[in-house]
Amino acid sequence: MPGEKPPPTAREETALLREEVALQKREAAERAEREARSEELKNRVSVAAIVLTTALSFIGNVRSDRGDAAGAARAAAESARRQGAELWAYYQMKMAEKSSMEIARDRIRLDLAARGLPREDPKARLDLLKLTGYTETQQVFFRVQDLEAQEDVQQRAAIEPARSAFRYELGGKLITLALILLSVTILSNKRYLFWAGVALGSLGLAMALDGYFLFL
Numbered sequence: 001m002p003g004e005k006p007p008p009t010a011r012e013e014t015a016l017l018r019e020e021v022a023l024q025k026r027e028a029a030e031r032a033e034r035e036a037r038s039e040e041l042k043n044r045v046s047v048a049a050i051v052l053t054t055a056l057s058f059i060g061n062v063r064s065d066r067g068d069a070a071g072a073a074r075a076a077a078e079s080a081r082r083q084g085a086e087l088w089a090y091y092q093m094k095m096a097e098k099s100s101m102e103i104a105r106d107r108i109r110l111d112l113a114a115r116g117l118p119r120e121d122p123k124a125r126l127d128l129l130k131l132t133g134y135t136e137t138q139q140v141f142f143r144v145q146d147l148e149a150q151e152d153v154q155q156r157a158a159i160e161p162a163r164s165a166f167r168y169e170l171g172g173k174l175i176t177l178a179l180i181l182l183s184v185t186i187l188s189n190k191r192y193l194f195w196a197g198v199a200l201g202s203l204g205l206a207m208a209l210d211g212y213f214l215f216l
Contacts, residue, residue: 038189045182045194052182052201056175059208063168066161066211073158077151084147091140160214167211174204 181197184190 041191041194042186045185048198049179049182052175052179055205056172059168059172063165067165070158070161070165073154077154080147080151080154084144087140087144091144163214164211167207171204171208171211174200174207178204
């Protein structure tokens, strides 16, 4: 009938079949390539996650140890400060007693001199009492100085572990965030999330390394 399209020839059918087969091959190749890339990305994520998880576990243990060391040093410094404050109050009380005793001794001497009484024996006893009280007061004062020095040493000893613990904690948080990004990468199959996770993980490891060596 006029206007009808003539049926394709055998050559045209063969060409169409070849084009369809080529298209299917290209689609299969693209699909295989996507799957290969996805598998490669998953393998990279798995390796990065294993490394970061191991590092996070190690950082957690070290941070706990450094935190305990800093806490122990702070507790020792607080104990020394409290003992020093108590002894300082005792020292001030003994100094007040010593001043009162010296005033009383001088009054007794004046009274003995005014009455013309011998003062050899009372003086010796009073001087002995003064020497004993003075020696005890000196010991308390020296002990207060020792406690103040101990407090200063313990406070200085707490600085380095506290700095390390802070850096370990910050590094651990960055690595945790990196692991979250890596988990999202597996679900979304987005490479930029993988590299963002690697960058954050590297930053966390660098922060933890600084916590160990205290470069900054």
